[in-house]
Amino acid sequence: MEPTERQQRIFDETDAAAWVESGMTIAIGSPPPMALVRQLIRRGFSDLTVIDSGLSLDLLIAAGCVRKVVSYYAGGGFGVAVAPSFRRAVEQGEIEVWECEEGILATGLQAAAQSLPFLPWRGGVGTSLPQINPDLKIMADPISGETLIAVPPVKPDVTLLHAAAADPYGNVQHLGGPGWLDLFLHRAADRTIVQVERIIANEDTRANPWATTIPSADAVVRSPYGAHPYYSRGFYVQDQEHLQAYVKAANAAARDNRSDDLARYLATYCREPATHADYLERVGIKRLLSLYEY
Amino acid sequence: MSQDYTPQELMAVFIARDLRDGEVLRVGVAMPVVEAAVRLAHVMHGPNMELIFLGTRMNVAHLHSLPMPAFGWDRRVVRWAESYSDTGHRFDRVKDWHRHVFFIGGVQVDRFGNSNLIGIGPDYRRLRFRGPGPVGTATLTTHVGRYYIVLNSHTPRTLVECCDYVSAFGWGTGGADARQQLGLPGGGPKYCVTPLCVMDFAEDDKHMRLHALHPGVSQADVQDRTGFDLTTPEPVSTTPPPTAEELHVLRTRVDLAGLLSRSTKGE
Known part of the structure; x- marks a missing residue:
């Protein structure tokens, strides 16, 4: 039957997470849409190819969701130069890296958006990137013969983002860019x-x-404080203590084989809370309200 | 210790003095010496500088103290921005980046100023050490007018004959035209600044060359901790120490948290 009125696109986080399947390519924006990321972990997806950088990527790797990473940067912060679970999983050969760089990734995403077989980029010429990522091809530009890199499309099946607001029909507004x-x-x-x-x-x-x-x-999910422990411009700042505790736990697991704290973190904050509201209860109203911007 | 400043403070002052008013300075993540250096230059002699921290472009010379942006892109940094660019805007005007200055670290840096943020080990599929990844360094170092390699430590493991992987091209395998031959428009690395010394690149072959020793550091110290034979001019100069005013401004208006003044020798 044809719908008689415009359909709303509001879903809750558990329904939205059902759009993902193991083996898909998932892209994560910034700040990371953590309410959705936690649902991916709770549902136990595996073999994902993840386009992401930073600690949301690290958390997905720690939870065993990831087979392949498309990342230009997996830094740790909090005294750790490299995201701990990422570092260990790569060194152990457990996950594959599609090695790229910020400009190269943006070019690949642009090629996907424009349905092109590739787009050229100059940054990376002369580096090892085309050797260690054979999908990147050195090419001679047909106009003037310059050496460039042909970047193939990088195409997420599903992109997960966090923003300030959206209307019921999926029109999204960011605050502060x-x-x-x-x-x-x-x-x-x-x-x-x-x-x-x-x-x-x-x-x-x-x-x-x-x-x-x-x-x-395609879908809008109501998630107040949904980027926690990250920031949401116009609403709250980053929860340094929470992130630091995660990095400490992930580092202990990756470097010293002491995985108790990491297992407890994953259980407490990702696997046990059924919904985003359950997660927020565990974090606590006091902590959340302490993250004011001004 | 007879000196009343740390090597990290000296590094910041050296870099700050080399930056000119009106320049656009692009600073990435996790580089406290560089963050301090650009702020110091901004308040000391650069009221028309533009500071771009991860896409937040600011001119904050009017502020008495300049907070260090250790909080990603949340309001504490973005509130100072005159404009904010996501990656799309950021790569829109690459053609103008010859006017921009960039700073880069590295897991390894080789004798021709190529750098590696990818990792260490002969087998890429089983790296002994996995680095954080290239960030935007391949693109930025391709295009910016000049850049500075700034290292937290000076060891033979960091300063190597040849990088295991190159994520940012400096001068390749050497030669004044190394970049021109590949069609890379940017000016390449100008200095490599470490806790022990400042190095530059010889005009003819672009091999890394000792430029100035930090006070109290000997040429033998530097060579012992460098993984390749460093070209050395005669005589070697000494990095000019910070003035009292520079140190005062650095400590009271820039590095309020003492990230640099509490640092140790960092070897």
Whole structure:
């Protein structure tokens, strides 16, 4: 039967996570949409190819969800130069890396968005990147013969993002600018799920259409404090203590084979809470309210 | 210790003095010496500098003290931005990056200033040490007018004959035209700054060359801790120590948390 009215795109985080399947290519924006990331872990997905950088990537690796990583940067922070679970899994040969660089990744995402077999990029010429990632091809540009790198499409099956607000029809607004690669990840993906601090009315979208950063996301998930322990501009700052505790636990597991704290972290914050609200209860209202911006 | 400053403070002051008013300075993650250096230059002599920390572009010369951006892109950093660019905007005007200055670290740096953030070990599929990854360094070092290699430690493991993997091209296998031959428009690395000394690249073959020893450091110290034969001019100069004013500004307006002043020798 044909629908008689425009369909809303609001889903809860558990339904939205069901769009993902093991083996898919998943892209994670910044700040990481942690409510969705935690659902991926809770559901026990495996063999994912993950386009991400930083500690959300590390958490997915620690939880055993990842087979392949597309990342230009997996830094740790908090006194650790490299994300601990990432480092260990790569050194052990447990996960594969599609080695790239920021400009190269953006180029591959752009090629996917424009349905092109490749796009050229100069950054990386002269480096080892084309040797250690054979998908990157050195080419002579047909116009002037310059040496460039042909970057193939990098195409997520599903992109997961966090933003400030969206209306029920998937019109998304970021506050203080979209995340680093968010728009690239959205344009390249088959489907985009955006978790937001709040749902706004469609009238609010129409009052200022220039504020729409992503038109027609496929799903919108209501997730106040959903980026925790990361920040959400306009709402809260990063929870340094929480992130530091994670890095400490992940580091102990990766470097000293003491995995108790990491296992406890994964159980307490990712596997046991059934919903985002259950997660927030575990973090506690006091901690959440202490993360004010001003 | 007779000196009243740390090697990290000296490094920051050396870099700050080499930056000119009006320049656009692009700073990445986890480089406290560089973060301090650009801020010091900004308040000492660079009111028209533009500081870009991870896409947040700011001019904060009017502030009495300049907070260090240790919190990613949350409001504590972005509140100072005059503009904020995601990756799309960031790569839109690469053609103008000859006016920009960049700073890079490395797991390994070789004698021609190539650097490696990928990892160490002969077998890429089973690295002995997996590094954080190239970040945006391949693209930035390709295009910026000049860049500085800044290392937290000076050891034969870091300064090597030849990188296991190159994630940012310096001068390749040497030669003044090494970059031109590959069509890389940027000016390449200017200095390599470590806790022991400053090195530059010889005009003819672009081999790394001792430029100045930090006070109290001998040429033998440096050569012992360098994994290749360093070209050495005669006589070798000494890195000028910070002035009292530079140290005062650094400690009271820039490095409020004491990240540099509490550092040890860092060898």
